[in-house]
Amino acid sequence: GENVEQHPSTLSVQEGDSAVIKCTYSDSASNYFPWYKQELGKGPQLIIDIRSNVGEKKDQRIAVTLNKTAKHFSLHITETQPEDSAVYFCAASFPGNQFYFGTGTSLTVIP
Amino acid sequence: DTAVSQTPKYLVTQMGNDKSIKCEQNLGHDTMYWYKQDSKKFLKIMFSYNNKELIINETVPNRFSPKSPDKAHLNLHINSLELGDSAVYFCASSQTDGVDEQYFGPGTRLTVT
Numbered sequence: 001g002e003n004v005e006q007h008p009s010t011l012s013v014q015e016g017d018s019a020v021i022k023c024t025y026s027d028s029a030s031n032y033f034p035w036y037k038q039e040l041g042k043g044p045q046l047i048i049d050i051r052s053n054v055g056e057k058k059d060q061r062i063a064v065t066l067n068k069t070a071k072h073f074s075l076h077i078t079e080t081q082p083e084d085s086a087v088y089f090c091a092a093s094f095p096g097n098q099f100y101f102g103t104g105t106s107l108t109v110i111p
Numbered sequence: 112d113t114a115v116s117q118t119p120k121y122l123v124t125q126m127g128n129d130k131s132i133k134c135e136q137n138l139g140h141d142t143m144y145w146y147k148q149d150s151k152k153f154l155k156i157m158f159s160y161n162n163k164e165l166i167i168n169e170t171v172p173n174r175f176s177p178k179s180p181d182k183a184h185l186n187l188h189i190n191s192l193e194l195g196d197s198a199v200y201f202c203a204s205s206q207t208d209g210v211d212e213q214y215f216g217p218g219t220r221l222t223v224t
Contacts, residue, residue: 032210043115043201043215044154051210087152097209098144098166101154 002027004092006102013080014110021105023090024072030092033066033073034099038087047088048075080109114138115216117202123222124192132187132219134202143185144203144213145177154201159208160185192223 003026013019023033031052036044050057050064050073057064061080066073077084090102115136124130136143142161148154158177159166165177174190189196202216 034212036215038152041218043203043217045215046212049212089154093209095207095209098156098159098168099209099213104152104154106152 002030002092002097002100004090004100004102006090006105008105009103010106010108012108012110015080015082017080019075019077019080019084019107019109021075021088021090021107022072023074023092023102024070025092025100026071027092027094028068028071029094030100031095032093033064034091034093035064035075036089036091036101038089038104040086044089077107080107082109082111085109114214115202115204117200117216117219119219120217121220121222123224125224126192126194128192129188129190130192130221131189132200132202132221134185134187134216135183136202136204136214137183138204138206138214140204140206140214141182142205142208143179144205145185145187146201146203146215148199148201148218150198157187157200158185161208189221192221194223197221197223 006023034049037047038044063076088105091099093099144159145157178186199218203213205211205213
């Protein structure tokens with residue numbers, strides 16, 4: 001089955017700085033790569049996703065890049081704010097299959 | 112309107128008991144899931160279910176069983192609870208399986224004493 005690795009496990013940044021979280025996957029059949037944000041006491045919520053026919057996608061301060069050849073994808077958050085503090089999960093999947101989640105990154109934005 | 116709801120939010124019970132967690136989605140989705148999140152925050156799929164097929168993660172003990180009375184509900188039954196079952200359980204749903212956004216419920220924190 002698919003194996004998704006996520007780094008780093010914890011990340012602290014100063015408010016206003018950028019944060020980058022990286023994931024690698026093993027199954028070349030995977031073609032859907034979502035990112036979820038989980039705030040304390042809540043369920044994960046999708047913040048951005050990318051499909052394999054696209055190399056980059058942006059939504060305001062959040063961007064995701066995908067390198068299918070190298071089987072890795074990254075989440076970039078610019079101009080971080082305290083409300084960005086949460087646990088972030090990457091995942092990989094393909095049609096008819098389950099999500100394989102990464103191990104999570106706990107992001108702390110220091111005011 | 113809550114898209115995916117779970118009850119109860121907290122569940123404290125003793126070893127050996129049998130308990131159920133209920134999940135309902137009002138999104139009209141075809142596929143529902145149960146996940147277990149342990150103390151290290153790892154999210155593990157337990158089951159995925161649509162009106163055609165139940166897919167069980169092979170590592171899930173058969174003490175766990177999903178029950179779906181209709182497309183909008185997927186309940187989780189746990190028999191003979193063990194200490195290691197303590198975790199947060201999340202229900203989720205999506206339009207199709209594999210390549211659509213999954214909407215998660217708020218979670219049920221299960222504590223087995």
